[in-house]
Amino acid sequence: MAQVTPADQPVVFSTVGLPARQRIELWEDHNADALIGLRCRTLAATVLEATEINLQLDRVQLARVHGTSHVVERDAELIRQRPTDSVSMFFGLAGEAFFYHDDGVRALQPGQLVICDADRPFMRGFSHGLEELVLKVPREAFSDLTGLDKITQPIVVGFGSGSDPFAHALARHIGRAARAENPQPADEELLLDLVGSLVSTKREPMASTYRVAVTNYIDRHLADHTLTASQVAHAVGISTRHLSRVLADADTSFPKHVMRRRLAAAHALLHDPALATTTIADIARRCGFTSSAHFSHAFSSHYGQRATEVRQRAIVAHSMSPS
Numbered sequence: 001m002a003q004v005t006p007a008d009q010p011v012v013f014s015t016v017g018l019p020a021r022q023r024i025e026l027w028e029d030h031n032a033d034a035l036i037g038l039r040c041r042t043l044a045a046t047v048l049e050a051t052e053i054n055l056q057l058d059r060v061q062l063a064r065v066h067g068t069s070h071v072v073e074r075d076a077e078l079i080r081q082r083p084t085d086s087v088s089m090f091f092g093l094a095g096e097a098f099f100y101h102d103d104g105v106r107a108l109q110p111g112q113l114v115i116c117d118a119d120r121p122f123m124r125g126f127s128h129g130l131e132e133l134v135l136k137v138p139r140e141a142f143s144d145l146t147g148l149d150k151i152t153q154p155i156v157v158g159f160g161s162g163s164d165p166f167a168h169a170l171a172r173h174i175g176r177a178a179r180a181e182n183p184q185p186a187d188e189e190l191l192l193d194l195v196g197s198l199v200s201t202k203r204e205p206m207a208s209t210y211r212v213a214v215t216n217y218i219d220r221h222l223a224d225h226t227l228t229a230s231q232v233a234h235a236v237g238i239s240t241r242h243l244s245r246v247l248a249d250a251d252t253s254f255p256k257h258v259m260r261r262r263l264a265a266a267h268a269l270l271h272d273p274a275l276a277t278t279t280i281a282d283i284a285r286r287c288g289f290t291s292s293a294h295f296s297h298a299f300s301s302h303y304g305q306r307a308t309e310v311r312q313r314a315i316v317a318h319s320m321s322p323s
Helices: 020-034 076-081 139-146 165-177 188-199 207-220 229-236 240-248 254-270 280-286 292-303 307-320
Strands: 011-014 039-042 050-056 061-067 070-074 086-094 097-101 104-108 112-117 122-126 130-138 155-158
Touching (some): 020 039, 020 050, 070 076, 086 165, 104 112, 130 139, 130 165, 130 188, 139 188, 165 188, 165 207, 188 207, 207 240, 207 254, 292 307
Antiparallel strands (some): 050 061, 070 122, 086 112, 086 130, 097 104, 097 122
16 A cells, blocks of 8 residues: 655555555556556466555656566557656566567576666566665656667666676765665756766766766675775776866865765664674774774774774663664
């Protein structure tokens, strides 16, 4: 059932708990209204259990979808009935999938993004269930961003660790916004610029877009105490001088930015109940500090508290929270 939320907050719809015979029809109706019209069928007469978290921004739509095995199709008749005039981007988080288009079939793995024209027929199948993020962009906006008037063939891009930095940043931003618990505000302009930076070969990303890509790369490599500016610059496709300018625009430098990300990660780990018995020295190493003394000094200077004090308060707070 749908969950009523404020307009700027995600809306949750789930087939779980609905009458079995009505689930597919209600799932199709919800998708047609909230995202994109699709025909759905389950495999081996299984009952569909699926949940979708939707977020509508001014121009784009975001979603997080997970469900049991099924197949969805957007055929020519449905497109005539419910045209979207948009481009859809599907980020596979879990479960293998196939994508059938008029130019062939693609087998997709978790960590791959497929970009397609939502008004060209396609079929998608998830034999072992799925979890994915979705971004729907109006065709006109997509064309302005990328210079592409149409997509005749689906575009497949990796967005996992070590893949395209803009695709990774895009997935991470969508994932933080399209979730039921503690959703983060979505920056639509950043999302659109990331799309343009990902797909267009001629468009220069904004400094803020580069910063997001840089930060995501740093966060994925915090444990590497040898991380260098040249390594990060190469990963996001800019020179070290350009990287310095991008960070200077935000009144920081590469060493300062890395230090802040390391400290923020350590602060978060100190609050994790699952790591209550992990030594602070080990947490420091996980975040790229080779010296416990250096970590302690940097942490106290930045947060005004010692790491041991932060952990102790977190343990007390967790013990007093409702189970």
